[in-house]
Amino acid sequence: xxxxxxxxxxxxxxxxxxxxxxxxxxxxxxxxxxxxxxxxxxxxxxxxxxxxxxxxxxxxxxxxxxxxxxxxxxxxxxxxxxxxxxxxxxxxxxxxxxxxxxxxxxxxxxxxxxxxxxxxxxxxxxxxxxxxxxxxxxxxxxxxxxxxxxxxxxxxxxxxxxxxxxxxxxxxxxxxxxxxxxxxxxxxxxxxxxxxxxxxxxxxxxxxxxxxxxxxxxxxxxxxxxxx
Amino acid sequence: xxxxxxxxxxxxxxxxxxxxxxxxxxxxxxxxxxxxxxxxxxxxxxxxxxxxxxxxxxxxxxxxxx
Amino acid sequence: xxxxxxxxxxxxxxxxxxxxxxxxxxxxxxxxxxxxxxxxxxxxxxxxxxxxxxxxxxxxxxxxxxxxxxxxxxxxxxxxxxxxxxxxxxxxxxxxxxxxxxxxxxxxxxxxxxxxxxxxxxxxxxxxxxxxxxxxxxxxxxxxxxxxxxxxxxxxxxxxxxxxxxxxxxxxxxxxxxxxxxxxxxxxxxxxxxxxxxxxxxxxxxxxxxxxxxxxxxxxxxxxxxxxxxxxxxxxxxxxxxxxxxxx
Numbered sequence: 001x002x003x004x005x006x007x008x009x010x011x012x013x014x015x016x017x018x019x020x021x022x023x024x025x026x027x028x029x030x031x032x033x034x035x036x037x038x039x040x041x042x043x044x045x046x047x048x049x050x051x052x053x054x055x056x057x058x059x060x061x062x063x064x065x066x067x068x069x070x071x072x073x074x075x076x077x078x079x080x081x082x083x084x085x086x087x088x089x090x091x092x093x094x095x096x097x098x099x100x101x102x103x104x105x106x107x108x109x110x111x112x113x114x115x116x117x118x119x120x121x122x123x124x125x126x127x128x129x130x131x132x133x134x135x136x137x138x139x140x141x142x143x144x145x146x147x148x149x150x151x152x153x154x155x156x157x158x159x160x161x162x163x164x165x166x167x168x169x170x171x172x173x174x175x176x177x178x179x180x181x182x183x184x185x186x187x188x189x190x191x192x193x194x195x196x197x198x199x200x201x202x203x204x205x206x207x208x209x210x211x212x213x214x215x216x217x218x219x220x221x222x223x224x225x226x227x228x
Numbered sequence: 229x230x231x232x233x234x235x236x237x238x239x240x241x242x243x244x245x246x247x248x249x250x251x252x253x254x255x256x257x258x259x260x261x262x263x264x265x266x267x268x269x270x271x272x273x274x275x276x277x278x279x280x281x282x283x284x285x286x287x288x289x290x291x292x293x294x
Numbered sequence: 295x296x297x298x299x300x301x302x303x304x305x306x307x308x309x310x311x312x313x314x315x316x317x318x319x320x321x322x323x324x325x326x327x328x329x330x331x332x333x334x335x336x337x338x339x340x341x342x343x344x345x346x347x348x349x350x351x352x353x354x355x356x357x358x359x360x361x362x363x364x365x366x367x368x369x370x371x372x373x374x375x376x377x378x379x380x381x382x383x384x385x386x387x388x389x390x391x392x393x394x395x396x397x398x399x400x401x402x403x404x405x406x407x408x409x410x411x412x413x414x415x416x417x418x419x420x421x422x423x424x425x426x427x428x429x430x431x432x433x434x435x436x437x438x439x440x441x442x443x444x445x446x447x448x449x450x451x452x453x454x455x456x457x458x459x460x461x462x463x464x465x466x467x468x469x470x471x472x473x474x475x476x477x478x479x480x481x482x483x484x485x486x487x488x489x490x491x492x493x494x495x496x497x498x499x500x501x502x503x504x505x506x507x508x509x510x511x512x513x514x515x516x517x518x519x520x521x522x523x524x525x526x527x528x529x530x531x532x533x534x535x536x537x538x539x540x541x542x
Contacts, residue, residue: 154455154456154459155456158439158452158455158456159439159442161443162442162443164442165442168435168438168439168442171431171434171435171438172435172439172456174431175428175431175432175435175460175463175467176459176460176463178428178467178470178471179463179466179467179469179470182470182471182473182474183470183473186473186474207466214462218455218458218459221376221455222452222455225448225451225452225455226448226452228445228448230336230337230338230339230340231336237335237336240346240347240349241340241345241346241347242345242346243345243346243347243411246347246350246407246408246410246411247335247346247347247349247350247407249407250350250353250354250403250404250407250408251331251335251350251353253400253403253404253407254353254357254400254403254404257396257399257400258396258400258509261392261393261396261513262513262516265513265516265517265520266516268516268517268520269516269519269520269523270539271520272520272523272524272527273523273535273536273539273540274536274539274540275524275527276523276527276532276533276536277536277537277539277540279527280533280536280537
């Protein structure tokens with residue numbers, strides 16, 4: 001049977017398309033990033049500027065802000081494609097849906113997760129993060145934010161057809177984010193105390209692999225429900 | 229029987245407030261849930277009956293007009 | 295065997311079967327919960343460490359264990375509904391979700407009311423309490439997702455996917471919360487060990503655990519019947535029932 005184009009070609013085409021569209025609407029990249037920075041700046045104002053306190057809470061603040069920023073940016077993952085019918089075309093294409101979905105999530109992570117990782121050290125300076133912890137911070141963000149994108153995409157796919165999906169989305173996916181938050185912050189804390197943190201990183205990596213394998217199927221099934 | 233008098237039973241060795249709060253909330257919540265669940269069936273049936281009468285009326289009106 | 299099971303996928307038969315099962319479940323539930331609670335409150339010996347405050351255990355532990363069991367039940371029903379496209383299973387999942395949420399809430403609240411006299415605070419970020427709280431959030435997510443869809447066939451499928459994703463996540467969440475609390479609280483507070491429990495305390499507890507299970511079964515059947523009727527409003531047998539109800 002002739003399938004038109006190969007899996008790799010389909011994956012790359014979709015990835016490039018999503019990246020190109022996002023670069024044309026730059027606000028979509030910068031707004032979640034700005035939100036991330038703003039949330040982090042609010043905390044010292046709220047709990048006081050003492051460096052010791054800030055050092056203690058910095059990993060938690062950065063990670064919670066990252067969770068919220070990633071959730072906010074996820075909302076638009078399937079929205080435009082859903083409203084202009086591209087999503088249905090994707091469902092009808094001969095390529096497996098989970099592959100196409102993976103391309104979309106990867107594009108989303110490149111656009112929102114990577115800038116977040118790049119700006120995180122800057123915020124860590126503002127929060128007086130322990131100097132030993134920078135490596136752990138970057139490593140956990142690099143491993144953790146793709147998991148957030150993958151898990152979040154399930155929730156987005158479930159709510160894309162609903163008009164008031166925003167608040168519901170947070171109720172659906174924030175509980176699923178808890179393990180990532182726990183292991184990431186405990187890795188950063190351990191690094192701050194000069195302890196080994198490769199155990200936590202290994203668990204985060206396992207979560208990444210697990211969600212890479214399972215999430216695309218769940219996202220695909222959810223999209224089929226939403227576009228019915 | 230562990231308690232000598234009714235007042236002692238209510239007092240629960242000084243922990244009366246917590247014990248009765250737990251039991252009260254538990255059985256209160258369960259009673260509400262059960263009442264709502266039992267009423268739900270009747271509500272559903274009445275809604276269906278209303279829909280049927282609406283459809284009936286619609287059919288009659290259509291019959292007289294055309 | 296599958297053929298036999300499939301015949302109960304027919305809504306009318308499922309409705310009738312649940313109708314015949316309901317009285318049994320209800321009677322058992324009332325008897326067991328009644329016996330267990332009265333035994334626990336009146337006749338079980340006073341704990342030498344915790345005094346009478348430990349009597350909360352007779353509802354706290356059943357609620358906590360059943361909150362997990364109900365989630366598993368809901369997820370299994372959703373799975374059957376999704377994979378074999380059996381709508382009756384979807385309705386069962388929809389019927390269990392609110393009950394599970396209420397039971398989880400009860401477990402949390404009785405835990406808090408027990409914690410106040412024993413630990414001195416209403417809430418500690420203990421592993422079990424935290425994972426119970428997360429479980430409540432998962433239930434609420436499933437319920438509100440089910441409620442947000444107009445088309446209930448789609449709603450059941452969407453909520454089913456979420457319930458299954460939740461089931462995969464529950465062990466991970468549980469494990470991570472255990473890890474987290476052992477990291478942050480070196481001196482975790484232990485609830486009295488089960489093995490040291492005297493049989494006079496253990497029997498009412500076991501009776502109440504079974505009683506809560508039966509009660510959840512009974513409420514599920516009640517809600518399940520209502521759900522079947524609501525989803526089959528166009529069928530003649532439902533319409534006849536509706537007529538009879540209106541005439542009352």
